[in-house]
Amino acid sequence: MANTLNNFQKDEDDSINGVLTDREEIFIDDKEFEKKLLRKMDLRIVPLLALLCFLSYLDRINIGNAKLDHIEDDIGLVGNQFNICLSIFFVGYILFEIPSNLILIKTSPSIWIPSTMVAWGIVMTLMSFVNNFSGLMSARFFLGACESGLFPGVIYFITRWYKRSEQNFRIALFTVGNSLSGSFSGLLAYCILRLGGKLSLKGWQWLFLIEGVSTVIVAAFTYFLLSDYPENTKWLSDKERKFATERLKNDAGKAHIIQFDKKQLLAALKDWKVYMAMLHLCILSVPFYSFTLFLPTIVNGLGFDYVISQLLSVPPFFCASMSTLTVAILSDRMRVRGPFIITCSSIGIVDYILLGIPSSNIAVKYVGTCIVGVGIFPCLATSIAWLTNNVGGHVKRGIAAAMLFMSGNLGGIIASQIYRPKDAPRYLFGHLLATAFLVTATCISILQYFLFKNINKKKRENPQSFLEGKSEEQIKNMGDLHPDFIYSL
Template sequence: MANILNNFQKDEEGSINGVLTDREEIFIDDKELEKKLLRKMDFRIVPLLTFLYLLSFLDRVNIGNAKVAHIEDDIGLIGSQFNICLSIFFVGYILFEIPSNLILIKSSPSIWIPTTMVAWGIVMTLMAFVKNFSELMLARFFLGVCESGLFPGVIYFITRWYKRSEQNFRIALFTVGNSFAGSFSGLLAYCILRLLGGKLNLKGWQWLFLVEGVVTIIVAILAYFLISDYPEKTKWLSDEERRFATERLKNDAGKAHVIQFDKKQLFAALKDWKVYLAMLQLCTLSIPIYSFSLFLPTIVNGLGFDYVTSQLLSVPPFLCASMSTLTVAILSDRKLVRGPFIIMCSSFGIVGYILLGIPSSGVAVKYIGTCIVGIGIFPCLATSIAWLTNNIGGHVKRGIAAAMILMSGNLGGIIASQIYRPKDAPYYLFGHLLTATFLIIANFISILQYFLFKNINKKKRENPQSFLEGRSEEKIKNMGDLHPDFIYSL
């Protein structure tokens, strides 16, 4: 065993089984080069991904604006049919997340991501012409199928470019697109309804779907030329920068660095308890996030505002959510701590839902409650995703784990679609209390994860040999995050 631990063979890149040579350590410690590289990466990667996700989330939640613009009456929806149309989107999304990430891993981001965008842009455009419940159901299902390639694909993509200590802020910048989409959705809906509603014999909600679908298709075509692949292949980095970008990720992962495609990594993700606990956590967090995004115009409308004013008043809570998401991500990356921030933010969200749920509170207090909910729940999304990706070694395992956790998040979306029921209008007490309950559950899961990781880290530091006993040298090289040198983020 001592021979296995102390005698490492050199790999193809010139490093010692994940341990850098002196020459490479000097290279990796070039802070000026790293700052220059990060600036270039942030400029070329993050704004584009954020904009793509903004379009994705905009196309996903604009049905909430269409509801306020009377789509239900115009196509004859009755009872809970509208909520069913919300839910069916997530069925399509869930079914194709893992297959989509497998295609991405085997192909390239510059081809697969724009292709999925073109597909969902076409579906969104055609949704403007649905005439009944069945057609809307079909359109929403295929919208979910087509959009399933973006979110898990981009999360995987970010982990192929950034170190663990840099991921939460970049994921937050990306996911902040959903809160910007929420605010922009209300503003855009207001403008479209005012300017185009009734033109060419089309309803306001039809113009909403048409405009947003066509914009998505145009952006998708441009994305074929703008999205990069991975550091070792991209053309806008110099040879020195490409090598540096690759080596610093190897150094960050240490002995958990595994780059080749291996089916064993796929099954490792399917068998890892960390993934399933993270899935349960994100599912419970996604329920308030999705319900808030889908129903905020309806909730505000229930406070006594007309449907156009409700679109405008849905903007500030989402702006508050955006600022909160970025602030928490910066602090979380600086400390490389995830769990405590999730616990703190979800607790803040619970307070907001309590304000919304108090029957005697006035309109102003309830509206402030919506802002507090946004501030609390949205940072949890990026931080919980970063917590999982930080604690998974091997890019294939990480890609599958990312798809699995986001699959559970969309399962939460199905539940969220049914929470704010028409019969509970205008106060929606049932919805507010149920979402607060899910946040409480998410809090307990976060606390459990924190102490489990802390306990395993303690064992890895105190008795690393116990993790290696009975394993061959080849198996030790491919342990990934199970290796005792890989310390979990808390």
Template sequence: MTKPDVNYQNDEEIASSDSNDDKEFEKSLLRKMDLRIIPFLTFLYLLSFLDRVNIGNAKLAHLEESLGLVNDQYNWCLSIFFVGYILFEIPSNLMLIKTSPSKWIPSTMVFWGITMSLMTLVKNYHGLLLARFFLGVFESGLYPAVIYYITMWYQRSEQNFRIGLFTIGSSFAGSFSGLLAYGIVRLDGKLNLKGWQWLFLIEGGITVLVAFFAYFYISDYPESAKWLDEKERRFATQRLIQDAGKAHVIHFDKTQLFEAFKDWKVYVSMIQIFGLATTLYSFAMFLPSIVNGLGFDFVISQLLSVPPFLCGTASTLFVAVLSDRKRIRGPFIVILSLFGIVGYILLIVPSSGITVKYIGACVVGIGAIPCLATSVAWLTNNVAGNGKRSVATAMLVAFANVGGIVGSQIYRPNDGPHYLHGHLMAAIFLIVSIFFTIVQYYCLKKINKKKREDPQSFLDGKSEKEIGAMGDKHPDFIYIL
């Protein structure tokens, strides 16, 4: 089993980061890490999100007519993806720990890329349903693995920005999918393939090609990265240990894997992210149809699907930077969710003109898209111990994809072209998220107060070994709010 924890606490070569020289060295190291790690991970998530939501573009390219889909069969083809995703998310992250990021992440990409390309061959509803299920199974290996991977390279106060940069891959995919689909579906009729078949074939093939490159490009952990020199490797590892303080668990223990199932924070976060993800996935999968329902034709609908995601990208970057600087997560989730609700109100109000409704879609993008990254960062920031964090991350993302199942159902075919039911349900799920965000914020704030005022109460009755394995329950570990 891979054991990424390395103890450099007694290494005298690592100086205190208080000096100006060390601060400059640290900035230089972060820039080097950022340039090497984040752009490539963002590109991988772009491919992942592109492959899962391009079915929305395929729908506009007459997928339903070609396969003879009727009633709610299309929606179930959306939902089944998340069933496969949810079932294999925790096993996938356990495999990540047992193997390594450089092997596991590219392998999952190869399998989902092949599955995507093979969707070209489906002939009916059941074939599409089966293909979408396995697409979810194989894609489940990327997102939670990368979130865990980022926590193995960056301190807590640095993670939301990097997770934000990674997750804007979904925004880029939302923007890029319309443009790419517009170009690809023009191949309709070439080699006796329909436009939607070309869409699946080309996008799946791109994923497989990138996966083979990823085998050689991805490094596992700071202490083994060949593109860092010895001092950089030691410094990168030591700063993570210092960030966790006494909550750092030096030796990997299988018992850590079960700690996530006993932590209330994980379950509150799961409900919170369920509301956020339901909104985001429904928005991503149905935006082309929503825009089309405003009265635009197929081509214009594809192109007008781009700006709302670009707005979400800009919002994600701005919020991620500000959230890391302030070391605050919960209040940003509340504010952003309120933005999303305002956007849906603009879409719902009957008297709103086409321009106002389209602005509403952009406002939804500004509010809904950044929430997911901030929510994930909030939990990973407040869970210590690599095994526990791995399982907690997988549990969180799995429940986010339960939101994907629900989100794929709330925009019903007979509700078009205005989709008032879908807009209303998405807004309600944001309200649910706001409630649980506030609950978690005040609970963590109360615990932090007790940790500061009466730290000994957390340690009484525990042996030295038990104290060393407390992780985020240790009084020295102050939760980020």
């Protein structure tokens, strides 16, 4: 595997060098200055983004903890109504992702992202007072609609600050907020649910109330802490602003298009790469979301009571976090995406099979839940980076990111239905479906890799064929279709 990855790295190093051949390499040799700038950017940007992601995911998945505190009985849910409430969240999310990123592109991150946080924090707070099925349905729909501005918006934001070879690690740090929130949610829920009975509120009501108010408070500070883009950031010096801007231009080569252009929007809607990435993430999101939403339920099905199940939800998410960061670092250093996705999803497949095999050994099955997270979570961040690396032009990339997350949330709708109450405690149906989706996602990753590799070969061997019959204006706006832009593998 190591030798194979080294070969992939060599191919990608050549491709990165190819991007820079026709551009003036401003500051490109000042590696020490660039390292200091990256450290400064990371300290100011990444921790805040990780916190926002942490809160977003905490508010999204805490309903799984509320289920163990008997929210279904308290508000009169019957049959499959709880799973329907999980699904409706993704409907709201999907409907508003592209409009949200269009607003972000036309306004600024420091205004739009905190505003979406305030909105979903208020919805989360009010959700603590729902008392029937329709109330919970409405709250979950609007929670999804309000949260839709964060994930695709932050991915777009990261691509406006970091080069392609730097993005996976930063996206991973951001998405680690997902796994940490899953890990922390069990521990936090265990503490908060003990407030049940105080002020005549149930434990799950305290859970929604405290986490919703916390989001609103953090959002108020985010208005002042979140920056916009390198070219207009006050905490960078003039030289740093110029360096940060020029290095992104050098990285994108002739695919660097920054102005808002409707043609770039249409280019995203017509690009096969975007739709293949959407299909991949949609399928990959089924095991990912089913794992995050139902982990406490799956652990509970192993024979533990609901309190212990909350606590035992922590280690699998912690393992997933460490795996995500490790894979992201290696992926950025070696400048490859596909091989890591293929390897990690294969690990997930093996361990879902382990979960599905009838066995009385609870310890083995619990270890299996930890390793499933190790395999699935790195795939998500790396898949996102793979698409953003291969789309040129800021507007096109912003729309592509929104479309990608739309498909991911379609997978979330499916995921919320596969762990059915009637399948307890083994949940064999859910495990088998998750395995099948992971196998399919792996096959799509392999196909993507070879398609990109083949196009890169054509761009190197016959670049003129990509330019024939096009005017100077058309060539200027080709973006990632330009032969100078070599796709990340």
